[in-house]
Amino acid sequence: MLTRLSGRGYGFTQWHELFTPRQLVALTTFSDLVPKAIAKVQADARAAGMPDDGLGLDAGGAAATAYGEAVGVYLAFAINKMCDRGSSICGWDTSRDSIRNTFGRQAIPMVWDFAEANFIESSAGSYENAIDQGVRVVREYLPARAAGFAVQCDAQSQVISRQKVISSDPPYYDNIGYADLSDFFYVWLRKSLRPIFPDLYTTLAVPKAEELVATPYRHGGKEQAEAFFLDGMTHAMHNLATQAHPAFPVTIYYAFKQSESKDDAGTSSTGWETFLDAVLRAGFAITGTWPMRTEMGNRMIGSGTNALASSIVLVCRKRVANAATVSRREFLRELNATLPEALQGMTRGGINSPVAPVDLSQAIIGPGMAIFSQYAAVLEADGTPMRVKTALQLINRFFAEDDFDHNTQFCLHWFAAEGWASGKFGTADVLARAKGTSVGGLVDGGTVQSSGGNLRLLKWAELPRDWSPDTDARVSVWEALHQLIRALNQDGESTAGALLARMPAQADPLRALAYRLYTLCERKGWAEDARAYNELVTAWSAIEQAAGEAGMLGSQGQLEI
Template sequence: MTAIKTPKKLIEVALPLDDINAAAAREKSIRHGHPSTLHLWWARRPLAAARAVIFAQMVNDPGGERGYYAGKTRAQADAEREELFDILRDLVKWENTNNEEVLARARAAIAKSWRETCHLNRNHPGAAELFNPDQLPAFHDPFAGGGALPLEAQRLGLESYASDLNPVAVTINKAMIEIPPRFAGRAPVGPEVETERGTKKANKRVFDDWSGARGLAEDVRRYGAWMREQALERIGHLYPKVEVTAEILADNVGPSGAADLGGYKNAGLAGMEAGQELTVIAWLWARTVKSPNPAFSHVDVPLVSTFILSSKAGKEAWVQPVVEGDSYRFEVKTGTPPAEAKNGTKLARGANFRCLMSGVPIEPAYIKAEGIAGRMGAKLMAIVAEGGRARLYLAPMREHEVIAKEAEAEWRPDVDIPPDKRSMFTPLYGLTKFSDLFTDRQLVALTTFSDLVPEAITRIRADAIAAGMPDDGRGLDAGGEGATAYAEAVGVYLAFSTDKASDYWSSICTWHSSKELIRNTFGRQAIPMTWDYAETNPFSDSAGNVSSGIEWAYKALQLMPSKAGGAGVQSDAQTQTISADKLISTDPPYYDNIGYADLSDFFYVWLRRSLRPIFPGLYATLAVPKAEELVATPYRHGGKEKAETFFMDGMTAAMSNLAQQAHPAFPVTIYYAFKQSDTKEGAGTHSTGWETFLEAVLRAGFALTGTWPMRTELSNRMIGSGTNALASSIVLVCRKRESTAESISRRDFQRQLREEMPEALETMIGGESGQSPIAPVDLAQAAIGPGMAIYSQYEAVLNQDGSRMSVHDALILINRAITEYLSPDSGSFDSETQFCSSWFEQHGWAAGQFGEADTLSRAKGTNVDRVKTSGVLESGAGKVRLLRWKEYESDWDPARDTHTNIWEACHQMIRRLSNQGESAAGELLAKMPEKGEAIRQLAYHLYTLCERNKWADDARAYNELIASWHAIVAASHQVGHTGEQLSF
């Protein structure tokens, strides 16, 4: 059989990792136009990382030793690789997301590599099907989730397929990659819409052309405005405005009110007159239970986590409870709040409160019992209105509370909240159904908007036909492209805008006192229990209003690629056949980290009400299908062990399916995100979920050819206080293991690690092959790649008793090889540095006994006095202590130092970098260039020690030295020096 020739891809050799990570981190702060604003999804991959990985997965590495590039010189290969790096650096920038010049260069590089690969395989029997130079392979993600990977594959010019079991995820992917190309280039059909604000038109922004999805986006805007006006007519009375009364004005006159505020101490009243009506932004409520004190058992006392309304400097406001006999009321005060206002009636974390009436503690068990019995209520605590120059905070008004409680919901999503105690906390307090998470007024609003979607679809279809759009009578699900399908397409985005609103329209939402706006339900990957909650006004201009959901969809749609075809499909990754002969990049569930199906029920119940007529098969069930979801959820499977077995078996089947179907010319890339890690002695980074996942990948028949740490968190969160800091994602690069792979012994595996790991590690920390050096914070994950590449290329690694070595044991040996390479005892360091490193490992910066130090120093070939003379150690009164870098000589010059050890040089570099910056550190390095490699290696080693011991501040110092290394080396070259130096 003719073997397929597969040139190594760029991702298997080198990446400009710093540029990719910087763009991915920056993207976290991007909102306008980002696809994530279309609909919430958990742990969505950054577009920058997705785009970079898929590009690097498709282009051939210029320095490959096999096939097309054999015989090319190193200089030629490096120059061509740098050209690909330049494309990548431009490609990952957010401002280039739809830059056609940049995308054209990327697509051209992909096409060039594809033609080269096809040429290599022109004589293969399957060439006509597998290697057509005029047709790029299609893309598939079998765990599509939020759709970042399929979207970016489509942006790079590939026909894109996205599949998932979850109907919410499938709908998101249809909205991103399937619908926009189908209706690209069409002008909007919706008429101008008069709004309550007078002559302002919903379609004020008009384009010279309606290319891409612009026309579709404009219709979403127009019909979204129509829905808002319709809803305002039907339920606007449930959202009363606030009248500015003379009493309110009088209560807010300051003793020496600022002139520019008209004499009022509240900026929200600036320029206001009695009789004016203000739109309410939010109503702030406190949940209540009956007082546990028998004397006040008839009183519903508030459970309030904070009485602070605004903590902004100069705009402080808080709620003041006033107890009057056996009742109480709330007042709103401005100015500096008393200290006790911060914690409300809360005594401690969790459901621990005090009775406002008697001061006695209210235990969690009591609150849970009251909630389960249905006796938990709510009391209006304050009103937030749109003021003059600031938010206006007002005491609760009786008529507002009455109107809110008069709302009657005609329909309720009475679907059970899954009993997962790790992420679903409300059932503990009696809120067991999704309908319990909403007030009656919120249910009325959500039902109204959901029911307006099919009404809007009917209207859109009629308008489309009137505008001359042909109608084939087929809907969106049947592949229609006429007026019926177009109307349903717009309806999908309108349903999304309502669904997005539900994230802000639940009684889980709280008030953010420092930002003065609503916090949404999903501030994290869970549905928490909240006590004082904020009920937003859908018709305000503040966060969570319905118009903002429409605007998000409008802006996101404009940036959709809308060119290459795409499809979102509901399918099980274990059995799907969509992957056949396609490029695959995927982001599977992370063991037990996120219960996607459980969480997405929150949205599913509302989408189903609007979209079931459009996608009857997709929304056939009352809740999201969960039985086959590949998440190790103990409550579903009867315990942790059974859940792990379910995950292992299912993920192995899914990965085997990919290994069998993936296009043979490309590696498969798989993302894995760490929930947490534990650093254990001799074992390095360890995570049960990670090991289980990796075991499944290898059992499926994959061999690893690389691992890349992708940073998708903001840089200031990479190192936390007392915690391990990890790259948020690891990208595994996999190829199908050779069918002729043999087994080797444990001893042979260890021998290969000793022989091959040092070179691989030097490439990582030295930044060879053109890539930036891997930061210490990421090294443990990145180094898994070369180690597991050795382990996974064999059918099995056999222990002495003939059993197969587990992934866990292989990782221990790999991490041991990393530790040995970085250790100063490896022979690369002077004896003083070896002593300091061992002493630091045992004592940190604390003092220890002289006798112990004397014994250790002699074992390392030195003595305490010699180390002290170098200026890095303090010795006296029978005690020995390493000096911190801050205690080092400020005017130290290695040219005047008769004996500079690596420990001293490393910490002097840290002192210089911290105090004076990269240029000054570069000047220092220029005076001792021959020590650069050892300094950097020691920094890696010491970071590892600090990370293991949870010394976060010290770890940060070593990590920052490595992170700045390229700039430091560049600065040293600008100064000029003699001697050997590191390349950069």
């Protein structure tokens, strides 16, 4: 069955509905020919003098029987490639003047017109083309230095990682349901390969209940799905930490877009922090976080969409069993002693520095989290363990230099790099994760506009006139500052003062950010932008006076005797 999780709906419930009758006849015919081809290859092998022990691939055979089955496996793979370019979901790739495969991204999208491959020609999607792609691997990359193997088992209980060098690309919370998507290929492979690998194809469809993704419909709701994911991920990571070879680090890839949720206390929590927390609770110490450009810009999901540009690689080692406990003050002391040297090492060489500027704020988390994660706990003043979110805030505070909120830190660094111009969504997403926020949160916060794979900061003139800090649940210093500039330019000092009176706690951060942005604009030669911040700084005394008057008119906050 095709579930809505696969990205479809539209009345489609059976897999065969994704193919036209002509495509079904052709693919079924090719699949039915695989067993006949296996028998023919086996007979030819015996006739050529190859010995036959009667053992198939699944039994470890290495003679004529297994040889024929091996050819059958490659033929089944070729038919799977034909399915990928032989469904009614295949569109036209205008950048290559070629048919686009069904899985241009990790979902089955709806298309309203489609291109159809000719299976018996030699163009893209044909049987000849699919066979050639498989042969190319054998021709160009074999013989291999070692034999590879695949095992289907639960990451929480598997034992194949024992004393191994481990590099893992774990599930991305709720982004991709691979078990559902795998059914597209499984139903065709099972038809051809079940006689060869009976244990792999015992079920009619791919097993799904144990898949470590947060799918609400499987677990009775979002909260239950999140609990299932966090518990399972912690157990899986603990299993890796226990089995990993002690001489080598474990590398874990993280490549899904930042999203936000809120706990009962109303505290914003991002997937990045949640994932880090799961890794640490599993017994790992993080020694590095390195951005890697793993995503192609011309892939289907990257064309005109808000797609990732980078993956983050967590470099981990097992935390020692007798790890110490330290106070918040001691943790801060270590940060101040370690991060300056680490930052210098990442930035030396200017344009040829080891870490690109856009990735610097993500990479600096590595040495910071290395300090945090080496301890059994970092204790707050009240004796409670410090949360990962707080540790990230302290690390980012060092890099950001000022105690601004997450959204403001993002906007500040984005403005320094892009100004008011548009930049790539993937780059913004990497920076947002590093700053403990998300692009969605920034959009909700009214500071950025994101569409068509790009993101830009909103200028003060674009901000709404009816904005109120009393009703805005996500007031950032950046937003408040530019609303203040808007009020000053459009309505004068009195209106700006009245606005400041409604957010008195922001006065010092607002002025600090205005000074910093003025200095930045002066250094970059952005005279027009510098003037807006300079005018606010120049009028600050008058605005504060107007704020005091507005506050006195509104209510008497103190009894004077």
